[in-house]
Amino acid sequence: MSPSASPVQATAGLLNTDWNPRDVPAGDHKEPGPMRRLLTILLPFFVAACATAPEPRDLVSRAIDAMGGEAALATVRTVAVNGTVRQYDPEQTYAPGDAPRLTNDSQFTQLTDLVAQASRIQWVKNFHYPYVVTRTFTEIVTPEAGYVAGIDSLERNRQSLQATSPAHAMSGLRLAMTQRELLRVSPWLLLQMRSHPERLSRRADVVIGSLAYPAVHYSSGELAYTVMFDATTGLPARIRTADYDNIWGDVDMDVVLSDWQLQGGVRLPMRQRHEMQGRLIQETVITQWALDTPPAAGTFEPPAAVKSGAPAPATGKLHTQWPIRRQFIGTYLDSDNISFDSRAGTDAGLRFTELAPGVQHQVGGSHNSLIVEMRDHLIVVDAPVTDGQSKWTIAAAHAKYPGKPIRYLVLTHRHMDHAGGLRAFIAEGAQLVVGQGTGEHFRKVLAAPTMRSPDLAVHDFSGTRITEVADRLAFNDGQREVTMHRIDNPHAADMLLVYVAHARLGFVADLWAPGLPLPPRMNPGLQALVNGVRQAGIAPLRFAGGHGSVAPYQLLEDLMARGAN
Incomplete structure (x- = not known):
């Protein structure tokens, strides 16, 4: 559609329904055929759809209003949550088609500084597969780097093994995926979208089951999300990323948001269901939350031994599902070369x-x-x-x-x-x-x-x-x-x-x-x-x-x- 074309002009041009009996030479007058009559009948509906389809910024604004309004969301500095997580893997099952295997059930405490875009997440992960073991560790994520204090995996890299107190800097790959997932469920995402309308584009409604979701695509540098909105409440219902899985190739990863609760004038989802190509991979339940909890000094400060030389977030085409789901089973080798420990010096390769x-x-x-x-x-x-x-x-x-x-x-x-x-x-x-x-x-x-x-x-x-x-x-x-x-x-x-x-x-x-x-x-x-x-x-x-x-x-x-x- 050209900038100056109206929805009526654009639709008429697309359907070629501008038939006029005056354009037919004398003696050659014919009534339009069944298809043209059908298109002429349907034209007002196409025009109405074009005329009433909400603009991307309108959908984002409605969602922000449903979450408490821009004024309320913009004044929130920190969000503190306690919750439980159950993680699954559909490709670690006994036979094809089996239900995704439960790999762990865990508890976490998270404090996020929305302005600084920094998070501290304390985990107690109870692994059921492939080994029965409990890991207690902390993740610190900043815009520049990420860190792990404690042992989080069976496959420990050289830095973790050599540290006096086990700790390591996240690989750029893990950091990029962790940052992406934290922003996906943050109220800050909608505020970013509203502040940058030039990064928004309208997508066709996404139909899942019997529901049609108005959708907006948001792209900012290496990050890209398709946000689907509940047509009734206006709240974000699903947030999708375009991922790559080493088995299933190009896949969609959705986070389904539900059970929205209001506190301090702000509404947030208490349930988050992660799906890969429609198959369950994670269920998160927020059991307790609070706004504007002041962080203690040093909350987002990494262990000194691993701060130097920490990788920046990875960019470009990435194996996005591998660093996410290998952590689910506690066997992730935290390395930017996902085949081997790239920080192992002369032994690497x-x-x-x-x-x-x-x-x-x-x-x-x-x-x-x-x-x-x-x-x-x-x-x-x-x-x-x-x-x-x-x-x-x-x-x-x-x-x-x-x-x-x-x-x-x-x-x-x-x-x-x-x-x-x-x-x-x-x-x-x-x-x-x-x-x-x-x-x-x-x-x-x-x-x-x-x-x-x-x-x-x-x-x-x-x-x-x-x-x-x-x-x-x-x-x-x-x-x-x-x-x-x-x-x-x-x-x-x-x-x-x-x-x-x-x-x-x-x-x-x-x-x-x-x-x-x-x-x-x-x-x-x-x-x-x-x-x-x-x-x-x-x-x-x-x-x-x-x-x-x-x-x-x-x-x-x-x-x-x-x-x-």
Whole structure:
């Protein structure tokens, strides 16, 4: 629509309904056809819609008024809240389609200085998966940097490990996502939107279920939100960001706001439901809140030992879901290279370790792969973390074994941390091998759009060949044999155990992390692995892991024997 065009002119031009019998030459007069008559009838409705559709700033102003008014909101300096959080992961389930797995239930206390844009959040996180453990720690977030005091993850980076009192500076990636999520649910967001109408644009109403939400898009530098408003109350109902997930590609992340309560002339939501592509990932309940609680001296001051050199917020195309949801399970490696600890000095970086002739173990990060050389091709086991890590593995494999293409990518199971880099291998021409029952899951994954990928150009994966392993599958080129065995286990229904016969080497993910200390007795994962080895009829001397390194298989047999006695 041109600046000078009225809604009537613009709509008439779009529909071409300016038919006039005077324009028809004499003798050629015809009545308009059914479609034109229909459009002529509908024209007043289109005109009315254009004429009455609220402007973006009007929607924002109405929301601010419903929250207490600009005067009330603008005078609030701090917001203090206590609450509970339950976090879930839809990609850590036992089988595709299962309800998202509850990973932790937690309590938090948060004080936010709206003017300084600084927050201090004290957490007590009770993890249920993959380990049962409670972590108590504090996050401090400022516009320039972020910090963690205490131990918040199983995967501690070098700075945390070396600190006298455990603490570390947040990676720029974690900081950017934490800042984004704090602003998303802050009353300051609406005030920013009202102050910068040039950053607003009207979006078509978003229909979810039976409800249509008037929507406004707000973009400010690296931050972008689509705010959907309740048509009845005017309050923000959903706030959406455009995210990237290593499994599902381009996804929408919504925070659904409800149970608005009034205090001190300001109305805030007491319930926040986080959804990724419509699937639940977090529920937050505010149990207590107060306005203008004065912060104590040093509230937003980070630990001195980690203040220097703290990264600034990351920018550009980011893996947005990874830093959010890996924190849900307490295994997030807080690093700007999400494959390995980029602050580990000379030890930082992925590398190959040769385990036998023609067998390389990609290590050096939080997750590993296995590469097996065959006569005229390569087999890769697992594509962990991201396509960025897979691109490193592909380049290193081609350098080590020039002229040999990667023909097969074998996934031990479908969880996001072991399958998140599958697209890079398939783009190279690899066929996909997965456990029974996940073929259709991966067809849907590969059909998902990936315009927001930080690692890969857009690629058509529709022709990918996928093989499901029901029991056993063997690749034998006359010189070497690699077999895949589906095994019963408590972790994932599609779990595959991989065996490289000439090296008498097994590869396992998550059931055992070879090289790390064993528990005092067998657990269900280790028991499933031993049972799987026996049922498969293989004779491994060693196991390499999707986590950890390499260890003798006999350690498990000995542990089982001690338990039996």
